[in-house]
Amino acid sequence: MAAKTGPTIRRMQLGQELRRLREQADGGGELGRGITRGQAVRGTSVSESTLHRVERGLTSLPRVQDLKSLLKRYGVSDPSDIEFLLDIHKGSLNRGWWSQYRLFMPSGFNIGVGLEGDAKILRIYQPDVMFGLFQTAAYARAMFESAKPVDERNTEFVERNIEIRMRRKEVITRSDHPVEIHAILDEAVLRRVYGGPEVMREQYEHLAELAALENVTVQILPMGQPVYRSHQNFILMEFEPPLPTVVSVDGFTSVNVTDKDTEIWAYRRRFDAMRAEAGGPRLTPDFLKRAARELEQQ
Numbered sequence: 001m002a003a004k005t006g007p008t009i010r011r012m013q014l015g016q017e018l019r020r021l022r023e024q025a026d027g028g029g030e031l032g033r034g035i036t037r038g039q040a041v042r043g044t045s046v047s048e049s050t051l052h053r054v055e056r057g058l059t060s061l062p063r064v065q066d067l068k069s070l071l072k073r074y075g076v077s078d079p080s081d082i083e084f085l086l087d088i089h090k091g092s093l094n095r096g097w098w099s100q101y102r103l104f105m106p107s108g109f110n111i112g113v114g115l116e117g118d119a120k121i122l123r124i125y126q127p128d129v130m131f132g133l134f135q136t137a138a139y140a141r142a143m144f145e146s147a148k149p150v151d152e153r154n155t156e157f158v159e160r161n162i163e164i165r166m167r168r169k170e171v172i173t174r175s176d177h178p179v180e181i182h183a184i185l186d187e188a189v190l191r192r193v194y195g196g197p198e199v200m201r202e203q204y205e206h207l208a209e210l211a212a213l214e215n216v217t218v219q220i221l222p223m224g225q226p227v228y229r230s231h232q233n234f235i236l237m238e239f240e241p242p243l244p245t246v247v248s249v250d251g252f253t254s255v256n257v258t259d260k261d262t263e264i265w266a267y268r269r270r271f272d273a274m275r276a277e278a279g280g281p282r283l284t285p286d287f288l289k290r291a292a293r294e295l296e297q298q
Contacts, residue, residue, distance in 0.1 A: 008114025010092040012057035019055040021074040108255035112248040123236040142195025219278035227277035
């Protein structure tokens with residue numbers, strides 16, 4: 001049975017289909033089929049910029065009539081095709097669990113959260129801190145508290161972001177289609193201490209438990225070897241066909257999500273290069289035990 005899809009992936013599906021229909025629509029020109037976004041929205045209440053965002057899966061059409069107008073312009077007349085797209089549109093308007101936390105998320109972060117819940121595979125790299133889906137509540141709290149006075153955040157911001165992380169983690173252990181994760185962590189992630197030895201020991205143990213799951217693979221990229229390492233953390237998200245792979249990259253105050261072929265190609269090369277240089281998954285449990293012992297000796 002196929003996994004249920006959330007509103008973010010529905011927006012992605014609808015946007016991809018609308019772009020395909022627009023590019024195949026009869027424009028009546030000498031160069032054959034296809035119309036521009038400007039031609040598509042002419043005579044409708046939809047702006048060209050809105051259609052651009054809809055096709056990229058960043059937003060939904062606000063009204064059913066807007067979708068019907070576009071489908072008519074694209075020459076879609078089969079009742080079953082129209083009903084199928086109207087159903088996707090209806091699903092795209094639903095609010096995900098994360099919508100209540102939008103005020104506490106950086107720009108673009110809500111899109112990434114929505115997509116990771118519907119992804120089939122996540123390929124991630126983290127050079128600085130523990131990957132969000134792997135963090136314990138104590139580690140997350142220590143990390144946010146350390147930045148609280150510098151970033152001028154309040155206690156509510158800290159608590160809400162911890163809640164977000166704990167909710168996000170459910171995609172790993174849910175009974176219905178848990179996401180497959182292949183994570184590469186720079187050794188610095190595990191050497192950098194947040195909250196003290198007790199917090200770190202708990203984090204090591206939790207990571208070892210996750211790494212033992214069939215759907216989770218964890219590799220450590222060693223600090224002491226001259227290997228290639230990206231300076232950006234990123235998540236490659238793969239979905240069931242025909243949806244494209246997307247990559248999510250954190251900035252200082254925002255998260256950028258794109259499905260551009262050139263970007264996907266570049267981040268896949270980076271991931272594959274680091275995967276080849278990192279220690280094998282079987283070495284991860286022993287590394288975590290050794291890190292815990294060394295922490296006790298400090």
